[in-house]
Amino acid sequence: MSTAVPPSPSWNPAARNCPSRVLFTTVGDRWNMLILLALEDDDRRFGDLKKHVDGISDKVLTQRLGVLTSDGLVERTAYPEIPPRVVYRLTDLGRSALTPVHAMFTWTVEHMDSVVAWQEQH
Template sequence: MNYNETGKRIFIRDENCPIRNVVAQIGDKWSILILFSLADGADRFNSLKSRIEGISQRMLTQTLRELERDGFVERTVYPQVPVKVEYKLTELGQGLTKSVWGLVSWANEHLDEIKTSRNQYDQEHNEKTDNQ
């Protein structure tokens, strides 16, 4: 890790920074939802799409490819007619899902507080905008 002149870590600019290389990659809108959808076992594309509300076919395809590239998801093609494709978590993906569970639990526990805060902020800032 790198340190600045005051002795604080400055790893965010480093290309080996875990935030830049892992957290940012899985911190998008869909990755965590896909990982948790696969937590109970292998699933097919259309089943995932129907279970993840709001995701487009293109975005699901793109995100699954990124998760596969990073080693979190394994894609298996079965040579049959029609072709059957399944996605499942790798051991690395299972470990990540377990690690992220604390964040997901925290978010679930504090969702109402966060929504209340957002509403208050929006009301205050809309009033300021209206009064200007």
């Protein structure tokens, strides 16, 4: 049985003061999209995520994981071991964001040649 709340017809990310704009920005962030993709097939520790998201700094990865966790897209599990082990995994909500993230990733790859050609001509 689903516990999902039906969407409010009043959510509009284009509206300046709508709280949905924050989530829209979170999911649309380049680093967040790459983190979500990196977590698609496996749970990962911080260092492993950093390897999969080429170019991200420790600071930015920490910040983005905090946002994704607080929004319920990523789950952080700390294991009481020595040394401490922390693992990140997608939640069901985070997994549901993969559809639009994959679409954006695919669109980018498929249209990059056209964008480069346009930039060279203009």
